[in-house]
Amino acid sequence: MFNSRLDPHQRENALQALATQNFDVLVIGGGVTGVGTALDGASRGLRVALIEANDIASGTSSRSSKLIHGGLRYLEQYNFKLVREALQEREALVTSLAPHLVKPVAFLYPLHEKIKDRTYVGAGLALYDVLRGFNRALPWHKHISQRSIAAIAPSLRPDIVTGAIKYFDAQVDDARHTMMVARTAARHGAVIATRVRCQSLLREGKRVVGATVTDIETGNEINISASVTIMCAGIWSDELHEKFGLKAGYEVRMSKGVHIVLPKSAINSQSGIILKTPTSVLFVIPWNNEWIVGTTDTEYIGDRSEPLAGREDVEYILNQANRVLQPKIRESEIIGVYAGLRPLVSRKAGASTSKLSREHTVDRPTPGFVSIAGGKYTTYRIMATDAVDIASKELKRSVPNSVTDKLPIVGADGYTALMQQIPTLQSESGLGAATIEHLLNRYGSLISELLELIVDDPSLAEKLHPSFPYIKAEIYYAVSHEGARSVDDVISRRTRLTFEAPENAELLVAQIAEIITPILGWNKKQKQHSMDEYMAIVARERAALAAVFEDKSAVSS
Template sequence: MTGSPITGLGSARLGPAERAQALDRMASEEFDVVVVGGGIVGAGAALDAATRGLSVALVEARDFASGTSSRSSKLIHGGLRYLEQYNFDLVREALTERSLLLQRIAPHLVRPVPFLLPTTHHVWERGYLGAGVALYDALAFQMGSTRGVPHHRHLTRRRALRLAPALRKSSFTGAIQYWDAQVDDARYVMTVIRTAAEYGAQVAARTQCIGFLREGERVTGVRILDLESGHKSEVRARQVVNATGVWTDDIQELVGGRGQIHVSASKGVHLVVPKDRIHSSTGIILRTEKSVLFVIPWGRHWIIGTTDTAWNLDKAHPAASKADIDYVLSKVNEVLVTPLTPDDVEGVYAGLRPLLTGETDETSKLSREHVVAHPVPGLVLVAGGKYTTYRVMAKDAIDAVVHGLDRRVAESCTDRIALVGGEGFPAMWNSRQRLAARSGLHVARIEHLLHRYGTLVDDLLELIAERPDLGKPLTGADDYLRAEVVYAATHEGARHLNDVLARRTRISIEAWDRGIGVAQEAAELLAPILGWSKQQVDREVEYYRKRVEAERDSQTQEGDQEADARRRGAPEIVPTY
């Protein structure tokens, strides 16, 4: 994509040159707002501010979406289970956002997905669950969000088995099928950040907030450290937003105390298994004694999860233990004809939910609602919430920023702004046969690219036209083209091999070897763009290999403490402070 929605305002390209330029501007300008945190809420806040006409900078200590926002269940959903808690407002709000994402904001990235909810009692449970799902659809209908997502339907056991032959006949009496939506969470965050950059936001990953600027009691900016170069600088701003998720309390300590709002971390573990291990044409949702378990379609794979347990160890790399993996397998095996074994697991990932601390010690009961506060003058804190409602959280945070700016600023318009790659997507999707013929790629490849890049697919096709070798699949990860690795560095802000294999693509959880076999090829593609020597290429590959080994080792440990210790054994390619 060239240019910007407003001529000359910015560029959606996030390459090395754009990062350097952004850091130069951060050091020399005063911004209306600086956002600390490059997860989904920070990305959303930067976009909300930029589309209101505010000058905005965003800094992220690691890679974009490297925390919670790349390790979710990858669902855009209303939260069916919150109806049991009578949290109708949260569900209604989330369903509204689901509709906006599907239809207007990101039709290229967010897609409907069906789920089968098995019942185990003939009468009362079908009535109870049926009423809940009917209310779910009714709340969506109220918000005008039914288009693109079919209504639920009740199924006999026989009809349910036609959709999901993998289910053990004796494990259920019937089922209800309903629809939600799914997304590649890390890709979505990166696309929001690229959109913010196109509207003028200055963004830089691997840039850590190490302190705050103060004038008396008021916060007037942040001190940052470029972790790539070691260079320190100051970014002056009229308002600062702390959107750091599970790191909220850590950032609060930099301004002299934890403040009144505390965030608790809850660990959710997910397993990835091949598509052929579960014979089903639909996702499945299972009720457990503590929460729910999803079996989610994911390309040529299934994602199965999640757990919900307190986590007080390393926030950057939450570890999945053998006990976590065994728990997920045991729960899903309760309903499968052919049980899954640990040998069926291709990938494992663990993420942390940022929950507002309540009066209960059980993380599954802590609030998913968000809060926005002004702990000290010049600083806005946003915490809690869920991925689906990120846009509302971002809007509320920037509303608080506007209040602190004490000047007239336009209302939020992100409910009407398509992300880059989204505008005109339906027309381009309808032209996929023509794109395939023109590019020489199979139409299945074009569909893959359209679902990842939308109308920005032209960027990839231009790369391939210039260098035909980039149109070939990666050896050992043939779902992805070599061009996608190059594009990750030239346009999507990837700085290191792990950024590409874990977040710009999902090779790290989709390949049996977790991406070790493709690491050398990918690193050599990245080298000329990022200016790597042969020694740096070797270093990137070695660090990635050690990361995979540490993760696998941690997943053989029985408990959290042991798993965390093993996971910490892998060094960081770029350490934070």
């Protein structure tokens, strides 16, 4: 009946529907909270629309550490409820909701002092393992001797690392997962349109009855009629509350987190590494042929749409990582850097919010309008359920309970079996085993749609670039099924080439534009505009990085 495909034709239909239909719920914002909310509402049988000002996951949801975790540091704050809840979400995502996208990842927690350290950290990690309850998809933590560390992670300095504890968490390509949740929402009937910005709210008396939005691509204005509007705008929440003349019970502070990206050769370890820092923790996370190392946590005031890393951010990461690594990471080894802004909620003095818990807040500042912000990526499904539960009170009928805890996202169905059928898929498609595995871990059972594209045009089986696993069919599919509408969408979020291969930007941009132009129906000028737009982002990032590296003292000796 409904289809998960997001393509130019679907967008046209969505714009038409936004202008003509009455919705139960309008969701503003296509980050993980927004798409989760759209899925929660649609799968309860509600008529849902979602608008996103830019691209799906173009805000914080593409710039995280990409960990699905309970958050070890919350244990030190005795926030056991939050940890337990997040660990249960982790378990569900790894086993049933998104096993094709959310994968276990091992971390070493280095110890510096033989007995006290091991007892304290060991007890913490035992508690971390116990809090997940009876479901145990991920292995139990394990004590590692100094001798074993030499084999697992020769890059850890033996003079100061006396042992380690190995434990497991999970990781995800955040932008890809968010887009797949959006497709699942579409599959259940949600009307989704990107490049559509909410400008103002429609009101009848005090009640919000929808919103006026602008199609960024044409400049057309649309009035959307909805019984309740749910704003999931993350770090844009304060700005929008003010613009809409609403007094919310909470405010959102922005905290900047920076990551650096290194080639696999920079660190010799078979496992991720977590380090306790004076203020928080630093992760060394395996990512395809790279390492992602971060993050920082600093107050941020500035342009929300394009946060950039500063010299002090990179310096901090290098200095913290180099405390335990040998050889030390050199700044010249850094291949990419990205920054994101955490939406941190705090209650306004004297205000009463509908719900303030687990670090996220749901508020209903006026009838017909609910807003939610804060939380973490891992708990997006719980946030979405809370938001729809509160919004449902605005609908004059009974609304069923959320079913998303039992609703796998598209591509999950049949994934485990397909992983065992790689040889068959290989002989049927003519693709190599590594490419089939790469595709299964990005598309799950939707791999069949990519293989069909290759049957129609065998040239799409070619690799985009010999150094990277992506094939041309993925670039085509990003636009024909995954809602990408620009070179930036494809290079930054449908693939992660933006931080995996920044030095190849010029070459990749031209190739990607060539593949997507016919599907988007671009003329020469539109094609050039999209390429220029992305290269302008690259130029700004390169300028920021150049400023970072100007000061050679960035690496401690």
